[in-house]
Each structure stands twice: as C-alpha cells, then as structure tokens.
Amino acid sequence: MPRMCPVVTGDTALARRSYQNRTKYAILLIVVSNVLRYNMVAALQISLDNLRDIPAFHALPDEQLMSLAAVMVRRQYAAGHIIFMEGDQAESLWFVASGRVKIIKQSLHGRVQGLCLMDRGKCFGSCPLFDMAKNPATAQALNDVTLFVLPEAALEHMKAHDPHLVKALLHIYSQRLEHLARVSEVLGAWTVPDRINDSLLTYADRDARDPVVELTQEKLASLSGTVREVVSRHLRLLEKAGIVRIEPRRIVILNIDALMPPCACEDQRKPA
C-alpha cells in the first residue's frame, strides 16, 4: 500500500514527528553546508554552558539558549586567517570563544587601520541587523581562534518571535557603541605616541611573563595610523626609558603601566 502524507491521512502525531525530523535535517543541512563553505577545521555542537559564557546571553533562559545552540556553529581558524572582508555581504554574528580577532579597516587606496581587538565573549559582524548590508570592516584571526557563529537568517527569525533575544541584541549593540565611541576618540583626539602605546597594549600577548607584541614595526605603524619611521623613533625612546625591549620582529614590554593611555578606565585594557 502506498504511503500517504500524514497530514492528508489526519495522523497528527505522525505529522508532528515528520516535521521534527525535517527540522533536524534542515539544521544538519546548515551545519554540513557551513562545513563545506567555510572550510572549517571542526564543526561541533555548542553546549549551553558555552553560550552562558557569552555576556550578551547571560540573561537568556535555557529554552532560548537551546534554540540558539541548535542554529549556531563552531568554527576554528588559524592565526592570520581572514574571517571576512570589508565590503563583503554581512550575514552572521560572530562570538569569540577563545583567541583574539582584530578588526581592521582599509581606505580606498589600501591603507590599513587597526580598529580594535575582540577577545573572549565579544561579538562582531552582522551589519544587516543595523541596516548595513556590507561589513564595514575586515576581521582577521590574530592567533588561533574558536568562534561561535549565528547566521543572520536564523537571528532575524528568532528576533521576531522572542523579546528575550532583543534584549541580548541590545546588549551586543550597546557594547559595540561603546567600542566605536572609544575608537573615534583614539583616532580623533589622541596623539601618535598615545596611539602607538595603545597598540602595544592591545596587541600584547599577556600570557607570557613579560608581555610580548609579535608584530613588525611596519605592522605596528599601520595599526596605529602612522608610518614605520615614527614608530621606530617612539620605540627607541621607550627602550631608552626602560619601558620596552626591541627584538627582531617583536617587542617585549618591561613596564606595562608606563604605557597606559590618558584614560585608563576602559575594561579593554584589563587582561582577559
């Protein structure tokens, strides 16, 4: 006997089961297509505990966390990997689970400007949420990173049905507003030496006994919005004062307090 569609036969329990199965397949399909598309090293399930680690999700009830965990994927990238480019179609929110991601901007003429650094718990990406279809900046893995990705389409759907999620988004936007206000100040009002010091603090690997910045002077210049000669002159002054030690392709920070900028009130400067 041919199998009838459960909806036609009026078998509601079967219809529900078949719907649930279809949802499972749809999620599996998203995961598989993401694996293929982004050349992931690993695409593993994300646990609720993973999500609770993210400040924006602190206040979410388990039910919402479960629906988020169902649509989010885990991705790993090696140091230096470009996660997305400025001008690309923006389509996901990204949360840092471990490692650090730097956000950079490029001028029409190719000049690169470092904007900020995202560490554990921070969120970046998905500009359609604030009415910008394209990424306004580039994201690059600074070291080996693990990220949790929330696709825009899933987010839009959930947002429309769930005031809790709007709360989480408010948290994310508010955090980003603070970031951008700070970046504007650094770019607009700080002197070049302050900006170089800030880059040293931002890019220092603080796990070492003496914090180390593994960047060439050229790169440090681009991140601080200046040229190599100015960076080199400033670093020599810092070395003379016993604040840093210049080594080939890296700078060792000997006195981190001396690098603290005019306003040391930001949480960004505290070690993660």
Added chain:
Amino acid sequence: MTVNADLLAKSRIFAALSPRTQRSIAEEARLVEFSEHVDLYHQGDPPAPLFILQTGRVKLYRQSKENCQILALPIPGDCLGAESLPTGAASPYSATTLTPTLAVTLSPEILQVLMDEHPDFQEMFLRLITERLKQFVTLVHDLAFRDVTSRLATVLLARADTEGQAVEGGILFERLLSQQEFADMVGTAREVVYRTFKRLEDDGLISLSRYNILIRDPAALRAISQQETR
C-alpha cells in the same frame, strides 16, 4: 513638569509605538529645562537617563586629559542617553548642552520597567542604538582615512543637511560651535581648523560670520568631503 501623551505622539521616535505604550511613557516621563553649558551626564558614570530633545542643542563627546572628541550633535527630536543601560556598564561618553534646552527625560529604572513590559518600546530602543551605531561607523571611517579639510567639509555638509535653510547665495545654518569645538569634532588642533576655514572661505566655498555659516558652493564642498588620503 509632567508630559502630555500628545507631545510624545508628535515625536518621530514615539509615533510608531502603541497608544498603550505611549500612555505608560507619558505617565513616567518628565519635561525638564536645562540652561546652556550644563552636563546632562558624564562618561564613566552609571547608565544615564534617556533624553528626548524638544528644543535646544547638545554635544556628545569623549574626553581624556586635555583631548576631546565630539561624537555627535543631536537635533530636536533625537534621543540621547541610556546607551549603556543594556550592559549596565559605564556611560561611554558625556553630554553637555550647547544652548538652553528642553528635554523629556526617563530615568534608567523606569526605562528598564518600560522595556520589560512593552516589547515595542524595547524594539524602539534597539532602533535608537542602531542609528547611533551607524553614525559612529561613518565617523570612524572618516577619522581613519580622511584629512582635516575633507572631515571639516563632511561636518559642514551634514549640518547643512539636517539644520540648513536655503537662502539667497547658499545654505545657511547657525554656527553653534566655537573654533575649538569644531577642532574637537574634526579631530585636530584649533589652529588647523582656523586655517582650514580660512582656505575654504578664500576659495569662495563658505562664508563665516559670528553666528552663522553660509555654504556657498555645496557641490564643491561635497567633492572635497569625499576625498580619501593616500
């Protein structure tokens, strides 16, 4: 002073809210007058109240030691404040009145209650933060890649768009800011802004008077505003 629900319904931001939400806001809101040069809230303070500007002008800025960066100049109808309420963090910038100002205010505690009880209010608040975010993304790009002349041109054109009046010979708007404040907006020193204004005036693009700015050649100014440094 208490707030009439009709006053809220006139505002661009509140017009889309349901009448029930508008009534709840009107019950809790207060109409407050501020004289010029009064701080509404400070960078580093706990989350600030929400201010809905009715009349007057305010500057939003960040300051550290002697350095100041003006981030925005809201106009009547705009909202400011409460930026850090969702995270509970410190206010990310300060707000000070430039002129005598009238604003509808809502305390952070009341905002929290309104957001919990009215999903449409929460959506509106999300839109407010989104608008500010978009503005900051543009500001960051300009500060990173445009020179002082181009940035000053951008600031003047943006103000002409929002507050300018077409008059004979160009677009006129109130000067509002001191030379130093223009410098804080563009991210440079006062002397540099002075020189840049002078050059734009000499080239016939703008005219400055004590109280007003007249944009005489908007097209030429726009061309300058779009140049990026190499």
